[in-house]
Amino acid sequence: MKLVSIPKDKYDEYRIDLMFDAYKWDPQFFDSNTIAKQALVITDEEHKELERLTEQLDEETRKAEDLLNKNLKLAKPLALPKKIYKELKKMKNYDPDKHIRLMRYDFHPTIEGKWAVSEVNSDVPGGFAESSIMPQMAIDVLNEKSYWYKNFGDILTNAIIKKVKAKGTIVLVHCTSYSDDRQVMQFLGDKLKQLGFRIIYAAADHLRFKNQEAFSILDGNEGKVDAIIRFTPLEWLIDIKPKHWEGYFDTITPSCNHPIAIFAQTKRFPLVWDQLEKQGIRLSTWRQLLPETVEVKNAKHKNDYIFKPACGRVGEKISIKEACKEDEYRKIMADVKKYPKKYLAQKKFNSKSLISEEGESFHVCLGSYSVEGKHAGYYARISKLPRIDSYAADISVLIEK
């Protein structure tokens, strides 16, 4: 893989075009520009390998969550929030054929020339427009015909078409106060609207459930719902008062994602692997790619482990010392000590940085999507630091023909 620079004289226009034509409404985070000045180009060989690994990981993950759902006792080491754990038994009616399963696996190249996977975004992966429109805009600005990309948006909407009735009403559930959530939903909503669906942008508490079916109570948009696309994370959903969210767990309204996603969303997922393997679940791809993960207490005084929050997102609260700002590291370590079950320890891998044409060094997180078990495209971010967090820049992923 390599970084290919966007021509300097075209970059400013490219950045503005991404804001207006590619739903990139958050181009700045503090002092960091979040739109990369390069495109990430992977070889056909790398693409094929990632495609294969993603589908293998996905098969293992879905089999694992199915077993966990049937045997909740096995899920205890996940230390899920009590409010969620109490609802899990409602998911017995979960039928994967009725819902749409979307995940994103975060790959990193290592200095040993291998891949490491840091996590799966199992519940509410984002980056939809960045993996659908942004690559085409990069190809156009590079004026390069020898690259192609996999359009994630097309793949996801095709999966939705197969499971949701034509011209049906789809509710895009998100935190309506956050524009960075809305940009993800707006991309998908506009695409689905073009396909004839009726789209409702709503908050999680705008849905009610009757006989396990979802209904919208949003002012002026009341009525039965034919599908739920959720971007509100489950661990936020359960804090909504009054409690109307339990219906998400046993709804028969097609959902993407159904709360079944929580088993793999917690970063403590690897802590149940030994038990799952005893029950016949194959997790060899996960074992090959995920750095060793243990309980916090088992990593004490080991310098080559980092701590990650079980419910962390976008790289926040990960104890990579050189990537922490100000007294962030001290605060994380104090929190780990106070709430060890809310964290896990993971062996640090050696991320291999890529050098741009201008000589700058960047670490890469290459997110690889799966939709219904099939590889569905890429979403990548680059950062000068080894922790890929909100300061990182979104970068188009292109594949060599």
Place this chain on the structure above:
Amino acid sequence: MTGKEIYKIWAPTEAKWVDWVRPVPFVGINESFEGYEVDEFLIPKINYIKEPISDMAIIIDLPGNNSIKEGIALAKIGFRPIPIYNGTDEQNGATATVDNRAIKMGLIKGALELKKIEIPDNAPPAFLLDTNRMNRYKMDQSVFDNSWDIYAQDMPSAEYFLKNGINKIMVRGESIQKDLKKILYTFQTKGIQIFWINEYENIKQVRLIKPKEKDF
């Protein structure tokens, strides 16, 4: 004019501070946008400051497009107005907590004014905020909540301000709202002096109290 053209007037690429102009309201100025006349968009006279102070940034936190009008007034005396509105559109047909259309109309009208003003590329910034952003009152749960907060990541860091010669920030508004207090308190701990001016009193320096840990 399209939303993109209007954005480019507010955020000319060669000017300082424009990386923080939020595209959100501009993106909403598209073919489906239905604007309405709020008022005559009269630009007020500024009496609390006569000319830019090179080491001071201003945050205008006024209701609706009043913040834009005052931003244009500040542009006339040499500040760079930086709109950082982040509110989204409500679902069609739903009652919303905040009307963001007034901001869009203000940005369109403000762009026409801004085009006539020459602002130096290195002018100090005047960040524009809508006080109505925190209207959270919902008659019932069926209302669409498009209220929003300004977060630290939506603005330059204290280090950036200091590195670029800004060591004073003045808030112009009825009060310093809760979300802004969190950001400004951090700035204060890093050596930036905070000032406040309302409609009726003189500029005064304020000492912000540390917000509760859970609010960070």
